Amino acid sequence: MSEKKNKSSRHPCFMDKDLHSRLSELASSKKMSLYDYTNYLLSSALEIESSGVSLESVKELIIVLGKISQSYKGTITIAPFSMTETSGEWRDLGKRLGIIARESFQNSKEGVIRMCKSILQVYGSIQESGNTVKIMSPNLLSENVINNLKDLLEGLLESSSIQGEVIHDKGVLGLKIY
Known part of the structure; x- marks a missing residue:
């Protein structure tokens, strides 16, 4: 200070x-x-x-990382989405994040939406309307990245006990919560 x-x-x-x-x-x-x-x-x-970083763009990330650091006693690694190639690893990571979201937030739906926004904001500006969170970005043109993130988000939904679906297409990725 x-x-x-x-x-x-x-x-x-x-x-x-x-x-x-x-x-x-x-x-x-x-x-x-x-x-x-x-x-x-x-x-x-x-x-x-x-410094060129908008407060709005980092707010969700800070909230999610804060909740994770309060609830999770392990190692967090930041790596490119192409780093792991083993089938199922991204889904497993998503399941662990879903459990953290469910346990860290009083409202599981809010936790899942915040976790999703935190994950996707790396790629660009988040679009949120109602129960849908998505991003459209040229960074999502790689089939490998889309598949990894799709698996991660499906695992997130699966373990969080929230009903929804992953929205995906070339350049588009997100969650729709029911």
Whole structure:
């Protein structure tokens, strides 16, 4: 965190009453003043945005990874989707992610949707409407990548006890939840 600012450099800021209450609670839990905590959050958000990464694009990923880190006591490896060629490995990975989504979120459907968004956002902008999450991307033209991700998403649905289907075609991938 940066050094404390001179108190005379404060500027008034207006915000929603509920947001103010939530910020106050979190600041208190972190043993920080509301002023210092708000500035910390805003400067972090500005740094992320100015680096070219949109907060919206990383929000779901951070939530999902946070839930995984709270619930999962193992090793997480980040590798290209073409890395594993053994049949069934992607489905098994999806099943494990489905269990984590089911156990980590109070609402299994929300957990599956967030997990799906987290996985697919690597490829581009997520499109979400109702109970459908999908992405259309030229990065999904590889049959190997589509098949790996399709297996992963089918495994995710299978172990999460959520009814749905994987939507897939050249350049399109997603989930439709029933």
